[in-house]
Amino acid sequence: MASPAVPEWLVAWCRKHLGSVPSDVLLVSEHMSEVYGLRLADGREVAVKARPDQSGREATCVEVQRFLALNGYPAAAPVTGVTVTGGRAIHAEEWRPGGELSRDDSPAAAVRYATGLARLVGLAAGVEVGGSAPGAVEPPLPNPEWTRWDHDEPGPWPRNPHHDGRDESLVPAYVVDAARRVRERLAGTWLPRVLGHADWESQNIRWDGDRLHAVHDWDSLAWLPEAAIAGAASGAFGSYAEPTLTPVESSAAFLDAYQKERRGFSDEEIEVAWAASLWLALHNARGEALHRQPPVALIAVREQVDERLRLAGA
Structure with a gap:
């Protein structure tokens, strides 16, 4: 039994x-x-x-x-x-146990997280996507709903079984307005797509000192512009128990470190990265409002939304 x-x-x-x-x-x-x-x-x-x-x-x-x-x-x-x-x-x-969780969302921690993600994206570039060669894979689509700004549903949000049918009037106007602006900014880019981890949060990562011990949650793989992969992670890496938004200065340190490991981003990519950094927090803020949860992401978004929209050109 x-x-x-x-x-x-x-x-x-x-x-x-x-x-x-x-x-x-x-x-x-x-x-x-x-x-x-x-x-x-x-x-x-x-x-x-x-x-x-x-x-x-x-x-x-x-x-x-x-x-x-x-x-x-x-x-x-x-x-x-x-x-x-x-x-x-x-x-x-x-089974890969062990390693430590980190609660650190400082600029210094951002460098460690960015380096780990840059290594991942660089290695994953060796996987052939959409081709006919042995070992080729199909793109991992649809992307996770928290990075699915390229959906074709009405309104700013994609379908989500956890949220659909709830009272959208509970979502603050500043969240809805920012989501529309960010989605419009991201929908206007045609950058090449890469494989990357779309849930690069501290809760999915274990450390041995400053060395990566294990990365979990590979269901969250995505097929997005590299700047969007890096940008989303730059805003989310500090999420430990509850999803939130890292400080702006830590996101900036993350994006700088990522580019040093991989390559410099164009002005277009920099804006896409900042837009993506805000989208995940907006997704989480909406969820908090709809489910009447404590306002963790809601408060972080309210405090940072104007600056991130400016950096995103949105």
Whole structure:
């Protein structure tokens, strides 16, 4: 019999795809996806991740994660591909515990986070996207809803099952106005797209001193202009327990450090980066308002919105 923490579908999946069944539970987490840290009966330790199937983007995320791990990036290496069972996209990867969370959103911390992201984007450029060569993957589309400013829905926001149908009058006018302006700014760019991590928050990253120990949440891979990848991360990297917006000076330090690692951005890219830095916080501020949650992102946006809009040319 399965432990109460291990549903029967997971026991059956492990037996079929891993050749063993769970004997101990190391971790259970349910947020946007289900994550089970398991010790199997044969002694192996794995993480099994399940999330709603999104028409194939999960397979790309896992294959890019596999490529990065094989090339020395601190990501857990997948040990299976993606299978779809009962509407869930499921895969298993190495169990990679340890490392420390950081609460630091200072300019000095920004440099460390930017360097880690720049290395990721540089390595991921080795993955062929949309081609026919062996190992090529499809773009991981649609992008996560918190970076999906290129949607074709009416209004500034894409569809989101967590928010749709709620009272939009709860969202402050300054959030809605800024979202319209940022989306218009981002929709007007035609920069080339790259693979990158679109949820570069401290809660998804573990450190060993100043060295990256592990990057998690590869479901959040995105296909966006590089400046947008870097910009979104520059605003989000300080989010520890609740999503927020890092100080403007820390975002500036992040973007400077990222460019030193990768390449200098054009004036257009700088504006795109600042626009993207604000979009995630607007997404989170809207969610706080709709769900009547404590105003963490709402306050940060209210304090920084004018300066970030100016830097974004929006």
